[in-house]
Amino acid sequence: MLLIPAIDLKDGHCVRLKQGDMDQSTTFGEDPVEVARRWFDAGARRLHLVDLNGAFAGQPKNLSVIKAILKEFGDELPVQLGGGIRDLDTIEKYIDLGMRYVIIGTAAVKNPGFLQDACSAFGGHIIVGLDAKDGKVATDGWSKITGHSVIDTARRFEDWGVESIIYTDIGRDGMLTGINIDATVALAQSLKIPVIASGGLAGMADIEQLCAVESEGVEGVICGRAIYSGDLDFEAAQARADELGGGD
Numbered sequence: 001m002l003l004i005p006a007i008d009l010k011d012g013h014c015v016r017l018k019q020g021d022m023d024q025s026t027t028f029g030e031d032p033v034e035v036a037r038r039w040f041d042a043g044a045r046r047l048h049l050v051d052l053n054g055a056f057a058g059q060p061k062n063l064s065v066i067k068a069i070l071k072e073f074g075d076e077l078p079v080q081l082g083g084g085i086r087d088l089d090t091i092e093k094y095i096d097l098g099m100r101y102v103i104i105g106t107a108a109v110k111n112p113g114f115l116q117d118a119c120s121a122f123g124g125h126i127i128v129g130l131d132a133k134d135g136k137v138a139t140d141g142w143s144k145i146t147g148h149s150v151i152d153t154a155r156r157f158e159d160w161g162v163e164s165i166i167y168t169d170i171g172r173d174g175m176l177t178g179i180n181i182d183a184t185v186a187l188a189q190s191l192k193i194p195v196i197a198s199g200g201l202a203g204m205a206d207i208e209q210l211c212a213v214e215s216e217g218v219e220g221v222i223c224g225r226a227i228y229s230g231d232l233d234f235e236a237a238q239a240r241a242d243e244l245g246g247g248d
Contacts, residue, residue, distance in 0.1 A: 001211050001241040002220030004080075004196065005039035005227055005234060006048040007032050007069075009062040015052070016225045036069050039227075040077055042235040046100075047079045048222050054084025055105070060093075067097060074098035082129050082166075087114070091122055103166060105129040106139040108157060109148065119161040127196075128157050129166040135183065138170055150183075151190045158193050164219060165191065168199040178202045179221065185213045194219030201226045207237045211244040 007014050014035045036047060049069065053061035060066075061084060070079060075098075082103030085091060091102050108115040108128045118126050130150055131138040137148040154165050167187050169180040177200050188195040195218050197210055203226060210221055226232040 001207070001214050001218075001245050002046055002196075003044070003207070003234065003238045003241060004046045004048045004220050004222050005042075005044050006050065006222050006224040007035055007039075008050045008052050008224070009065055009083075010052040012062060012065050016228060032065050033068050033072055036073055036077075039234065040073055043238050044077065044234070045238075046220070047073065047077055049079060049081040049083075051081065051083030055082070057084060058086050059084050060090060066094075066099075070098040080127060082127075086111075088117060088121055091118055091125070095122060095125055099125075101125055101127045101163065103127045103129045105131065109137055109139050109146065109153065112156075115157065115162070116160050123161055124163060126162055127164050127166060128154070128162050129168065129198075130154060131168045131170045132183070133170050151187055154187060154191055158191050162193060164194040164196055166196045166198050166222065168222075170199060179206045179210065181206075181209050181213065184210075184218060185216050188213070188217035191217060193217075196220045196222060198222035198224075201232065203231050204237060204240065207232070207241055208244065211241055214245055 008016055009032060014032045051060060051062045078100035080101035080103055081099055082105055085102050085104050086107045094102050102125060104115055132150045133145055135150055137146045137150055137153050139146060167184055169183060179197050179200050184197045197218055201221060201223055210218055227234045
């Protein structure tokens with residue numbers, strides 16, 4: 001089980017949002033490169049970056065910080081990034097900088113042709129982030145709930161060659177109420193590609209529950225507020241996941 005620390009970038013700083021609200025942000029560390037170093041030193045095997053300003057603006061907005069993180073860790077630590085990725089030029093720019101995966105969110109749902117083109121042009125590098133509430137896909141920084149079923153949408157994306165799906169239960173994100181295990185497993189079971197759980201990670205019990213369903217296709221989990229607030233010791237959690245899963 002891959003535990004993936006999240007670094008949410010806003011105005012060049014590392015922050016966490018409560019339920020995706022730009023006004024409800026808490027700054028956890030001024031220098032994102034130092035924050036990345038902390039997780040790298042604690043044994044992280046992948047890093048999850050979110051360009052929050054980019055997500056709301058629809059184009060990259062924290063490029064200098066992202067470049068600095070990739071320059072520092074790009075060779076040793078695979079990095080995935082979401083937020084503001086709406087065109088092929090942006091994807092190419094990030095991959096050229098050393099980004100291992102780019103995460104397409106809202107644009108995958110609203111502009112499926114773009115996702116198909118991205119999978120064709122950059123196979124092996126495309127992850128889709130699906131945010132959902134009550135099994136329905138949400139878009140636009142969680143402000144709109146669509147009528148699309150998460151499972152049907154994810155299956156379509158799988159057919160196009162998406163590498164994996166990051167599934168976020170938006171009723172729980174940043175609230176430390178526990179991962180929605182049932183919904184995550186239901187999605188993983190309906191797909192051949194891996195699912196990465198996200199939203200609501202509260203503590204070690206969640207890690208143990210996720211490890212128990214790893215064989216269903218749950219590849220990893222995004223670790224956000226809990227590792228910054230101290231509710232979850234990242235290093236201990238990754239060690240426990242390795243113990244339960246027999247290594248990476």
